Amino acid sequence: MWAAEIAETGTGFKKIDALSWLSRATLDIIGQAGFNYYFNNLEGGQSELNDAFNTVFTPDQNFNLFRILRQTLPIVRSISNKRMQQMDAAQGVMRRIGLQLIADKKAAILSEKAQQGGGVEKRDLEGRDLLTLLLKANMATDIPESQRLSDEDVLAQVPTFLLAGHETTSTGTTWCLYALTQAPEVQRKLREELLSVSTDTPTMDELMALPYLDMVVKEVLRLHAPVPSTVRIATKEEVIPVSEPFTDRFGEVQDKIRVAKGDYIFIPILAINRDKAIWGEDSMEFRPERWEKESEAASSIPGVWGHLMTFIGGPRACIGYRFSVVEMKALIFALVRAFEFELAVPVEDLIKKTGIVQRPLVRTEMDKGTQMPLIVKAYHHQ
Numbered sequence: 001m002w003a004a005e006i007a008e009t010g011t012g013f014k015k016i017d018a019l020s021w022l023s024r025a026t027l028d029i030i031g032q033a034g035f036n037y038y039f040n041n042l043e044g045g046q047s048e049l050n051d052a053f054n055t056v057f058t059p060d061q062n063f064n065l066f067r068i069l070r071q072t073l074p075i076v077r078s079i080s081n082k083r084m085q086q087m088d089a090a091q092g093v094m095r096r097i098g099l100q101l102i103a104d105k106k107a108a109i110l111s112e113k114a115q116q117g118g119g120v121e122k123r124d125l126e127g128r129d130l131l132t133l134l135l136k137a138n139m140a141t142d143i144p145e146s147q148r149l150s151d152e153d154v155l156a157q158v159p160t161f162l163l164a165g166h167e168t169t170s171t172g173t174t175w176c177l178y179a180l181t182q183a184p185e186v187q188r189k190l191r192e193e194l195l196s197v198s199t200d201t202p203t204m205d206e207l208m209a210l211p212y213l214d215m216v217v218k219e220v221l222r223l224h225a226p227v228p229s230t231v232r233i234a235t236k237e238e239v240i241p242v243s244e245p246f247t248d249r250f251g252e253v254q255d256k257i258r259v260a261k262g263d264y265i266f267i268p269i270l271a272i273n274r275d276k277a278i279w280g281e282d283s284m285e286f287r288p289e290r291w292e293k294e295s296e297a298a299s300s301i302p303g304v305w306g307h308l309m310t311f312i313g314g315p316r317a318c319i320g321y322r323f324s325v326v327e328m329k330a331l332i333f334a335l336v337r338a339f340e341f342e343l344a345v346p347v348e349d350l351i352k353k354t355g356i357v358q359r360p361l362v363r364t365e366m367d368k369g370t371q372m373p374l375i376v377k378a379y380h381h382q
């Protein structure tokens with residue numbers, strides 16, 4: 001599509017908002033891989049759902065605070081502002097489309113069974129996509145009733161996976177293209193490695209075997225972690241050990257942190273990923289080569305992937321991180337082989353706005369919302 005748009009200009013390049021395109025691409029990908037459903041978002045279909053996602057993901061610091069207050073203070077719960085109404089409407093759209101996905105899938109399974117005769121059993125639900133697996137736990141009559149997921153249970157998973165598996169990866173891939181525009185030598189070296197692969201459609205194993213691509217993706221997900229922070233709530237009183245004493249807000253030196261049951265614990269993912277004590281003095285620089293030798297200080301980070309907090313760790317870590325890493329690699333593989341990238345605005349005009357994910361905005365074009373304008377040139381392999 002980009003190639004066609006560039007060809008149309010007759011100049012060999014075009015200014016393109018990478019964020020919106022990648023967002024459409026990752027929605028199509030999670031739709032297909034997760035639900036065997038074709039949103040055709042790249043072709044302009046299902047814009048209603050994309051609008052709903054944009055509402056939920058538009059960075060709005062006040063909203064985060066409002067949401068927390070809304071959960072904790074009953075009086076605030078009764079206040080509904082315009083933003084809350086938009087969120088409710090967006091969630092309504094996601095619910096309706098989720099129900100449609102489930103209904104379509106169930107109807108397809110039942111019509112197939114009606115032709116063959118007999119009830120639906122586990123072995124009848126062979127699809128590899130997530131929705132089929134969930135419906136297996138919902139419809140199969142040979143699974144005890146008490147162990148089956150209800151329609152509501154299945155429905156609850158649909159927006160979770162669509163949301164969690166869509167904007168995160170597109171944001172990560174967008175920041176990757178940005179980082180490459182700021183490091184032309186890395187972009188060149190990466191392209192050289194990618195062009196050494198003899199096929200346009202590598203297998204997952206072929207993608208995962210490319211060392212420089214792996215370093216670039218790790219470095220992007222370190223420096224530009226799409227989810228910059230999260231929160232946990234202590235389920236019991238606990239004492240957290242610290243590596244060195246610190247002075248608390250009352251001026252007292254402490255050698256541990258006491259946590260009470262119910263306390264909110266802020267997890268500063270991005271700050272840990274960029275900590276100089278862990279990553280060195282150049283921790284704010286995009287330098288994929290740092291991954292040639294893994295940081296010893298980072299080896300104690302309990303992240304589920306790459307000694308990074310990007311997908312956090314523990315039992316509630318990101319369930320989709322393997323999928324996401326392969327997806328990012330596949331997107332970067334295709335894009336960097338075919339195109340060269342430059343930032344279309346002065347770098348100082350690009351700002352990061354933090355919502356659930358960190359997305360780029362252009363200071364001089366705030367009315368356009370989040371975007372990553374790039375000059376994309378067709379790359380002609382010699």
Ligand code: HEM
Binds near residue numbers: 230231311324
């Ligand atoms: C670069 C891409 C991604 C990043 C940075 C990311 C990051 C995260 C983080 C930080 C969490 C923990 C949130 C919390 O509990 O506070 C999380 C949870 C989750 N992620 Fe991802 N994610 C990515 C891609 C994906 C993809 C592609 C999927 C689905 C295929 C996915 C599915 C989920 C789900 C379902 C959870 C909730 C897990 C649970 O609560 O048990 N994520 N992700």
